[in-house]
Amino acid sequence: HKNPPPSPRKLPIVGNLHQIGPFPHRSLHSLSQSHGPLMLLHFASAPVLVVSSAAAAREIMKTHDLIFSNRPKSTITAKFLYEYKDLASSPYGEYWRQMRNICVLQLLSNKRVQSFRNVREEETANMIEKIRSCGSDVVNLSELIVELTGEVVCRVALGRKYGGVGRGGGGGEGRRGFKEVLQEFVELLGVIDIGDFVPWLKWVNRVNGVYGRVERVAKELDDFLESVVEEHVERERKGGEREQDFVDVLLEVQRENQAGIPIHRDSVKALTLDAFAAGTDTTSTALEWVMTELLNHSQVMKKLQAEVRGIAQTNHQVTEDDLDRMPYLKAVIKETLRLHPPIPILVPRESTKDVQVMGYDIAAGTRVITNAWTIGRDPLSWDEPEEFKPERFLNNSADFRGHNFELIPFGAGRRACPGIQFAAAVNELALANLVHKFDFALPDGVEFDVSEAPGFSVRKMFRLLVVANPHTC
Numbered sequence: 001h002k003n004p005p006p007s008p009r010k011l012p013i014v015g016n017l018h019q020i021g022p023f024p025h026r027s028l029h030s031l032s033q034s035h036g037p038l039m040l041l042h043f044a045s046a047p048v049l050v051v052s053s054a055a056a057a058r059e060i061m062k063t064h065d066l067i068f069s070n071r072p073k074s075t076i077t078a079k080f081l082y083e084y085k086d087l088a089s090s091p092y093g094e095y096w097r098q099m100r101n102i103c104v105l106q107l108l109s110n111k112r113v114q115s116f117r118n119v120r121e122e123e124t125a126n127m128i129e130k131i132r133s134c135g136s137d138v139v140n141l142s143e144l145i146v147e148l149t150g151e152v153v154c155r156v157a158l159g160r161k162y163g164g165v166g167r168g169g170g171g172g173e174g175r176r177g178f179k180e181v182l183q184e185f186v187e188l189l190g191v192i193d194i195g196d197f198v199p200w201l202k203w204v205n206r207v208n209g210v211y212g213r214v215e216r217v218a219k220e221l222d223d224f225l226e227s228v229v230e231e232h233v234e235r236e237r238k239g240g241e242r243e244q245d246f247v248d249v250l251l252e253v254q255r256e257n258q259a260g261i262p263i264h265r266d267s268v269k270a271l272t273l274d275a276f277a278a279g280t281d282t283t284s285t286a287l288e289w290v291m292t293e294l295l296n297h298s299q300v301m302k303k304l305q306a307e308v309r310g311i312a313q314t315n316h317q318v319t320e321d322d323l324d325r326m327p328y329l330k331a332v333i334k335e336t337l338r339l340h341p342p343i344p345i346l347v348p349r350e351s352t353k354d355v356q357v358m359g360y361d362i363a364a365g366t367r368v369i370t371n372a373w374t375i376g377r378d379p380l381s382w383d384e385p386e387e388f389k390p391e392r393f394l395n396n397s398a399d400f401r402g403h404n405f406e407l408i409p410f411g412a413g414r415r416a417c418p419g420i421q422f423a424a425a426v427n428e429l430a431l432a433n434l435v436h437k438f439d440f441a442l443p444d445g446v447e448f449d450v451s452e453a454p455g456f457s458v459r460k461m462f463r464l465l466v467v468a469n470p471h472t473c
């Protein structure tokens with residue numbers, strides 16, 4: 001190719017892999033400081049385009065979105081998601097289009113998200129009760145937030161609680177609970193598999209046992225999902241009215257052949273798994289960082305509490321109707337997603353044709369990594385980018401729905417996250433209730449800390465421990 005983007009020097013065999021540390025968004029950030037907003041790396045011999053500015057992201061996810069709408073293949077993902085039968089990992093094409101329609105129009109539409117309002121309200125109330133029951137003891141807020149999003153996704157997707165014991169569901173002898181299996185699933189999805197870049201190195205993860213674990217966990221997940229689907233089929237046969245969960249909706253789409261192409265049981269299971277793979281860690285990570293920033297910025301916390309308490313007053317619960325009148329709360333969430341996008345380097349894309357971007361030639365089959373973390377801190381786009389200042393969003397219509405390329409925690413374009421509404425609904429309600437009911441402080445002797453843990457979605461390294469004093473209006 002005649003005019004490739006700038007590249008850091010690479011080593012034989014590994015290419016630039018040795019320059020990527022445990023926090024890829026930070027390693028790529030430093031490299032982009034010397035090589036520019038569009039740079040070409042090599043993971044072993046595979047070309048990887050790294051996108052580090054709003055202007056470059058716009059070129060990829062808007063101007064040339066069609067060409068960059070593929071996802072790279074991955075051995076581990078293929079094993080878990082029934083050979084890419086879900087939405088997130090599916091290659092761009094007719095199958096993806098049909099699955100995307102099902103997700104956008106059926107599973108994650110505004111109307112459907114609204115229909116689960118009672119689930120969010122109940123689970124939020126449960127979390128508040130658990131905090132209250134701790135009295136003046138230390139509360140592990142991170143754990144409660146993870147539990148909240150887990151329970152909401154579980155009830156919405158499967159129509160049951162995590163802890164619900166059923167066939168294969170957790171109580172059976174010698175069987176692990178669904179929750180533990182899911183944890184390992186999400187952890188394994190985050191493994192960087194050297195074999196994806198260097199086929200002759202596939203033996204590494206075979207020998208060290210990663211592929212073995214993937215096989216085992218995939219089997220456990222499949223057994224469990226199979227039993228859940230069977231339960232739903234059985235219940236449907238018996239009839240009766242109730243709120244449809246994701247599995248019900250998918251079985252209906254399948255029965256009535258609504259998708260345009262026949263969908264099989266594997267597609268039902270794969271799409272259900274996407275809710276867990278893409279929707280749980282991301283949502284809880286966002287809320288964990290919101291609370292962390294608030295604990296470190298007492299003026300912001302006070303202002304937020306004044307807004308929420310002014311509207312909800314002495315009501316028992318802040319309701320979803322109240323949220324529309326809370327612009328500061330929404331600004332706090334946006335500002336957190338700017339500084340802490342839960343998936344800082346987004347989900348990788350892949351080009352399907354040769355194309356020119358910003359005057360550089362990019363070959364077909366190039367993997368694309370967009371560093372949303374760097375973009376959110378770019379001094380060209382943001383005034384005092386390192387400061388946590390939700391006020392910046394009060395007189396600014398910028399949102400995170402993929403129109404403003406300075407703020408893209410959910411990506412943009414054809415493959416943008418279809419779960420934005422779902423995540424916002426969970427987090428806004430939980431946040432409003434947390435700050436309405438309690439005044440938070442760090443426990444004695446606990447230092448404020450913002451270190452990050454390695455992983456695909458970047459959580460805090462140390463759990464957020466707080467003391468929660470009940471607030472009486």
Ligand code: HEM
Binds near residue numbers: 346411418422
């Ligand atoms: C704060 C929470 C969340 C964040 C930060 C987030 C972020 C993302 C990102 C960065 C992408 C890739 C976008 C791209 O390639 O341009 C994505 C895709 C996706 N997300 Fe989310 N997400 C969140 C919540 C959810 C939820 C709650 C669900 C579902 C219940 C969900 C389902 C999906 C799916 C299915 C895709 C793949 C779409 C496709 O490939 O066509 N996400 N998400």
